[in-house]
Amino acid sequence: xxxxxxxxxxxxxxxxxxxxxxxxxxxxxxxxxxxxxxxxxxxxxxxxxxxxxxxxxxxxxxxxxxxxxxxxxxxxxxxxxxxxxxxxxxxxxxxxxxxxxxxxxxxxxxxxxxxxxxxxxxxxxxxxxxxxxxxxxxxxxxxxxxxxxxxxxxxxxxxxxxxxxxxxxxxxxxxxxxxxxxxxxxxxxxxxxxxxxxxxxxxxxxxxxxxxxxxxxxxxxxxxxxxxxxxxxxxxxxxxxxxxxxxxxxxxxxxxxxxxxxxxxxxxxxxxxxxxxxxxxxxxxxxxxxxxxxxxxxxxxxxxxxxxxxxxxxxxxxxxxxxxxxxxxxxxxxxxxxxxxxxxxxxxxxxxxxxxxxxxxxxxxxxxxxxxxxxxxxxxxxxxxxxxxxxxxxxxx
Numbered sequence: 001x002x003x004x005x006x007x008x009x010x011x012x013x014x015x016x017x018x019x020x021x022x023x024x025x026x027x028x029x030x031x032x033x034x035x036x037x038x039x040x041x042x043x044x045x046x047x048x049x050x051x052x053x054x055x056x057x058x059x060x061x062x063x064x065x066x067x068x069x070x071x072x073x074x075x076x077x078x079x080x081x082x083x084x085x086x087x088x089x090x091x092x093x094x095x096x097x098x099x100x101x102x103x104x105x106x107x108x109x110x111x112x113x114x115x116x117x118x119x120x121x122x123x124x125x126x127x128x129x130x131x132x133x134x135x136x137x138x139x140x141x142x143x144x145x146x147x148x149x150x151x152x153x154x155x156x157x158x159x160x161x162x163x164x165x166x167x168x169x170x171x172x173x174x175x176x177x178x179x180x181x182x183x184x185x186x187x188x189x190x191x192x193x194x195x196x197x198x199x200x201x202x203x204x205x206x207x208x209x210x211x212x213x214x215x216x217x218x219x220x221x222x223x224x225x226x227x228x229x230x231x232x233x234x235x236x237x238x239x240x241x242x243x244x245x246x247x248x249x250x251x252x253x254x255x256x257x258x259x260x261x262x263x264x265x266x267x268x269x270x271x272x273x274x275x276x277x278x279x280x281x282x283x284x285x286x287x288x289x290x291x292x293x294x295x296x297x298x299x300x301x302x303x304x305x306x307x308x309x310x311x312x313x314x315x316x317x318x319x320x321x322x323x324x325x326x327x328x329x330x331x332x333x334x335x336x337x338x339x340x341x342x343x344x345x346x347x348x349x350x351x352x353x354x355x356x357x358x359x360x361x362x363x364x365x366x367x368x369x370x371x372x373x374x375x376x377x378x379x380x381x382x383x384x385x386x387x388x389x390x391x392x393x394x395x396x397x
Contacts, residue, residue: 094125231304
């Protein structure tokens with residue numbers, strides 16, 4: 001068995017899904033390789049690097065897209081580049097990182113490189129570094145698209161078009177590339193752009209089913225960062241409509257508040273949300289233990305996501321909730337809505353305005369029924385995920 005290198009240059013924050021995802025992928029496929037190394041940003045906090053057993057490796061390429069107070073701009077990341085071999089300095093830096101990876105770990109054709117959440121410069125840098133290598137030194141490269149950082153460049157008007165062109169050129173020169181996407185609609189679109197089959201691969205199993213609370217109020221959890229594209233500014237409308245039909249507080253809501261940099265602009269909205277009976281507001285940033293405890297205490301997860309932003313995208317929260325055994329309520333039009341329906345993970349309604357009635361209906365169901373439905377959905381979802389990865393990564397033919 002060769003070695004596996006799981007790479008995520010955007011794994012830089014102590015919160016969010018990049019670090020947990022890198023951990024999931026590192027752990028899940030360890031039995032299929034002689035050695036597994038997970039490479040994150042050099043700026044991921046040391047405590048998390050040690051806890052997850054990552055290797056801090058990549059420079060940070062995305063100052064234009066993510067403002068990170070703990071990440072210094074140690075190099076000139078302007079779009080002007082004096083090196084005629086690169087369009088911008090960021091590509092030059094990413095290529096240097098990729099060369100360090102290939103040379104420092106003496107990577108050969110027996111090895112595998114996996115990007116679980118592929119980003120523009122991480123993969124482009126690797127393709128540049130692989131150019132001109134002999135077949136004996138071409139590792140197998142697997143890129144999993146999630147619809148976020150593969151578009152993160154200001155050097156091109158249509159980043160995905162450039163990304164695809166670079167990929168196809170690299171393949172024509174001998175690069176061993178294979179692709180998947182987090183959500184089926186995105187996989188289908190990429191298959192057309194890349195002119196080859198693209199697998200659909202959700203998260204590998206991230207946890208075990210949690211017992212559902214039998215007593216007490218019905219708790220609806222809204223996990224993840226408080227953001228407009230995740231429906232944070234629809235929550236007051238949803239919670240208020242439910243409260244009008246449930247004055248005895250049999251249904252409760254839990255969500256996170258906006259980060260400080262944004263919160264001051266929405267103090268009135270947050271005050272109104274806080275004032276609604278039965279609504280609990282968590283800090284803007286919570287750690288993994290607090291998140292897991294909220295999953296333990298809840299019965300269902302609410303995802304009123306923006307259908308334009310998430311038209312092709314999956315949801316890490318949806319996948320986590322499925323593996324933890326929690327029902328889901330969401331709206332049609334996202335890249336993951338059909339998965340919710342197909343696997344019986346929860347209910348999909350036409351619009352945000354239809355969510356209060358769906359919440360009330362779900363809360364009336366016996367807890368044992370909800371838990372049984374969640375367990376069956378998790379079983380079907382995980383069975384297909386295992387098969388998808390086995391086929392994509394070549395564990396089975």
